[in-house]
Amino acid sequence: MDSIAYVNGSFVPLSDAKVSILDRGFMFADGIYEVSAVLDGKLIDNASHLRRLKRSAAEISLELPQPLERIEQIQKELIARNKLKSGIIYLQVTRGADKGRDFPFPQGIRQTLIMFTAASDLINAPSAKSGIAAISVPDLRWARRDIKSVALLAQVLAKQAAASAGAGEAWMVEDGMITEGASSSVFILTHDDVLVTRQNGNEILPGCTRQALVRLAEEQRLRVEERTFSVAEALTAKEAFITNCAAFVQPVVSIDGKSIGDGRPGPIARRLREIYVDFARSTAV
Known part of the structure; x- marks a missing residue:
């Protein structure tokens, strides 16, 4: 129909x-x-x-x-x-x-x-349990990425590169630092249990799910740092994940074919997903 x-x-x-x-x-x-x-x-x-x-x-x-x-x-x-x-x-x-x-x-x-x-089944997506692979690609976009423009050719090319590599997302890199995913915000968890995500600015879209998750993480007494980080730092992280409105919190288990942590979704990402789903259901209109 x-x-x-x-x-x-x-x-x-x-x-x-x-x-x-x-x-x-x-x-x-x-x-x-x-x-x-x-x-x-x-x-x-x-x-x-x-x-x-x-x-x-x-x-x-x-x-x-x-x-x-x-x-x-x-x-x-x-x-x-x-x-x-x-x-x-x-x-x-x-x-x-x-x-x-x-x-x-x-x-x-x-x-x-x-x-x-x-x-789509947002709650029971298989990749929420298995995690996804990501690849790094050059960030080819214009200078005002904070505007949610329909000009998405650079993201289309990044997503196609990810699909061709068998990955679920592309992480875009500019001046050696990760900006964001092709359709997501990016987080890593350091070995000191600090959540790191890029600070808002013209270089990235201010993600709504990202904003909610930062607040929820702080309510759970998790330390959050908003700063730049590189692919190399991400590869040394305990965990990594992306956020967007459809994926909620999606674990990332490898970048460019290299495992993050033990190559499986980590407990913090899994718990933050549960917390976000509870938030979503309790505040939906």
Whole structure:
């Protein structure tokens, strides 16, 4: 059965969902997006995602076509129409479609707002138990990675490199230091039991799951350091893991074919995943 998507005010079958070929998201990657997790039919940490959506829009002088409260209402209606219990909801806003192709912002056009859902078992993903391999790749992205832009070619190339190597994620490296995963935030656990993750800045996307996990880890009296670290340091770590809205906390057991620790998911990553799932379920809306 075809799922239902939302396109500029209408709920339509996903196979019928269309936007203009002159849409600036298609022509120029002139747009932003967000992805929120859905668990038990409810949105996880969605307020954080919507705040980031608003910030990303402001950073490129893009007016949101609906207030955040209405956007969340549409998300919930789309979840209900698709009877989605577990998975994700994707949201994208572009500057809209003009009558031609010109670089400056057009005037008097309507922004494009689309949403769709995808079902998946977020809790029982096999890789949450087995862990994933990661590879390191050069970070080829633009300078404003803090904006959740739809310009994702560098991430596509990184993900393809990971897939070709049989890995589950690519860790991007700039000036010898890991920035983040192609679609995730990166953590390592030192032998002093310190969680290390890169500090926020223009170099990385401020991950919503990362932010929640840092807070939850500190509540568990784990020490967290936000700083740069290299692949070499990651390879000497006790544990490593990634976070994002769909994977929650995902152990990483090797980088570039070299094991981290004993090559198995570590107890801290496993426990933090449990804590995050409890947080997600208790705060879902």
